[in-house]
Amino acid sequence: MALTKETVVDKIEALEKGQVQVRTATRVLEDGVELSSSYHRHVIAPQVRTGYEKDVSAGTWAATDVTGEDARVAAICTASWTAEVIAAYKAQVIAND
Amino acid sequence: MSTIKSSAENLTLNADGSGNDVLIQSNGSTKAIITAESKVGIGTTTPARTLHVSDTTSGATTGIRLTGANNGSQVIEFADTDDTNVGYIQYDHGTNRISIRAGDANKLNIDGDGLKFGTDTAAANALDDYEEGTFTPTITGADGGSATHSSQIGRYTKIGAVVNVNMSVGGAKNNISGQMQVSGLPFAANHYHRGFSYEHYLPGGTALVDTQAIIYNNETRIRLWGNTSANNDGTARGLTVSDVNSTASLHFQLTYTTNS
Numbered sequence A: 001m002a003l004t005k006e007t008v009v010d011k012i013e014a015l016e017k018g019q020v021q022v023r024t025a026t027r028v029l030e031d032g033v034e035l036s037s038s039y040h041r042h043v044i045a046p047q048v049r050t051g052y053e054k055d056v057s058a059g060t061w062a063a064t065d066v067t068g069e070d071a072r073v074a075a076i077c078t079a080s081w082t083a084e085v086i087a088a089y090k091a092q093v094i095a096n097d
Numbered sequence B: 001m002s003t004i005k006s007s008a009e010n011l012t013l014n015a016d017g018s019g020n021d022v023l024i025q026s027n028g029s030t031k032a033i034i035t036a037e038s039k040v041g042i043g044t045t046t047p048a049r050t051l052h053v054s055d056t057t058s059g060a061t062t063g064i065r066l067t068g069a070n071n072g073s074q075v076i077e078f079a080d081t082d083d084t085n086v087g088y089i090q091y092d093h094g095t096n097r098i099s100i101r102a103g104d105a106n107k108l109n110i111d112g113d114g115l116k117f118g119t120d121t122a123a124a125n126a127l128d129d130y131e132e133g134t135f136t137p138t139i140t141g142a143d144g145g146s147a148t149h150s151s152q153i154g155r156y157t158k159i160g161a162v163v164n165v166n167m168s169v170g171g172a173k174n175n176i177s178g179q180m181q182v183s184g185l186p187f188a189a190n191h192y193h194r195g196f197s198y199e200h201y202l203p204g205g206t207a208l209v210d211t212q213a214i215i216y217n218n219e220t221r222i223r224l225w226g227n228t229s230a231n232n233d234g235t236a237r238g239l240t241v242s243d244v245n246s247t248a249s250l251h252f253q254l255t256y257t258t259n260s
Helices: A071-080 A083-096
Strands: A003-014 A020-030 A033-044 A047-049 A061-063 B022-026 B029-034 B040-042 B051-053 B073-078 B087-092 B097-102 B105-111 B114-117 B130-135 B138-141 B148-159 B162-172 B180-183 B193-196 B199-201 B210-215 B221-227 B247-257
Touching: A003 A071, A020 A071, A047 A083, B138 B148, B138 B162, B180 B247, B193 B247, B210 B247, B221 B247
Parallel strands: A033 B130, B040 B051
Antiparallel strands: A003 A020, A020 A033, A047 A061, B022 B029, B029 B040, B073 B087, B087 B097, B097 B105, B105 B114, B130 B148, B138 B180, B148 B162, B162 B247, B180 B221, B193 B210, B199 B247, B210 B221
């Protein structure tokens, strides 16, 4: 009887405005059979605001650092975050404020 | 091959006598039985119900297969002496929908959209998700910066499009700049959600008599407002880092919706 624990990214969702929603599953297994599992979620926005500025083009934004993210998550972020998507995200945040 | 055949009249298998069963055997063991009590057993010689199908092989899948046309349906009906289908479980291959009937009325449907109640067929009304989990809330500033956190507890339950969140987050204000916000919700909201109140503890900071929060459309952050008695007329007053002496503890119980 061997108990093991594994943590895997089991769901990745790319949203219209560029956020990438990530679900991480932590599973406890006995001889490969799952005994329990739990989820943890985080959402990665394409940009981080570093200052308040109504102008989308102003230099008060920084690209989100995906270092440390799961390789598949990082790849999807990179593919999703086109210039158009980033602009749409910034516009959404500014409109919200 | 040996055959028992009757072409001109009914064929009777008769285990005559009280308590005698009809057995069907193969390869030296009984595979099916019709008992004297009118119970049919397949894979068991002691059927507990009128029809009892059994395969206790470790890991085996025991089942009953109903096969029909790809535009037909299969049904298991629950009848009584008053009603032939007061309840049923039905699969319709035309709509690819399984329906559950109880009390002589359709109560539940499951199709590609999710779970629907009664006679509702609208995709928008389908319940398609349930999930529980955790997330990590962070105190941030609208103009940048993040707190040095001492506690970050976030739990969510998602039922369909509705996300229920319970979270507590606290720490030193560190380099927060501008209006305070809490980031890190587990799902992006699908529109503005206003009118939330929150519990706060700002030792040595501004005394607030009214707290309000907004979840922004298409975002995962909550913007915080906090009114003092001097301006408690409903006018929004942003909770800023200047309201915090050194530390803040914030507690939320809120519900919002998402498209995820």
